[in-house]
Amino acid sequence: MDSDTERTGRTAEADPELLGVYLNDHLAGATAGTELSARLASAHRDADDGAVLERLATEIREDRATLIALMATLGIPVRHYKVLLGWAAEKAGRLKPNGRLLERSPLSGLEELESMALGVVGKTACWRVLRILADHDRRLEPERLDDLLARAKRQAETLEELRVRAGTRLATSAA
Helix, strand or coil: CCHHHHHHCCCCCCCHHHHHHHHHHHHHHHHHHHHHHHHHHHHCCCCCCHHHHHHHHHHHHHHHHHHHHHHHHCCCCCCHHHHHHHHHHHHHHCCCCCCCCCCCCHHHHHHHHHHHHHHHHHHHHHHHHHHHHHCCCCCCCHHHHHHHHHHHHHHHHHHHHHHHHHHHHHHHHHC
């Protein structure tokens, strides 16, 4: 039994206020990532990578739902204004100058894949923090978090493969 359990008779838990800020920030990012992954999958539905992007979009949507469920398990309320900000940030990201006014630029896919990869890095960091907490907080399931970490690693590897292919296509089309 660890010292916190011996002293208090319960497991150690993270500061709920700070954890709430942290998880709600990740939920905002997960919301943006869910929107971006859906748009990316839709834009490439008929392309060679369409099925892979659709699977990624589904997993990212599931990961967001898992985060919400974990927050509920931990008694962390969803801060809807942060969810809205994440949604709005993804929509605002569409307004960036990309060399085309009314259509997708050939550069759009590459930039979106890089944004998705960064999002998966952030999600992985969140799962790692929760995995560490799971060693001290019985409300969290270490095995589930290990599975989420493994899935995030696979997502990162897939996104890197897609990103390299997109970059190669872009470079060869310019030559």
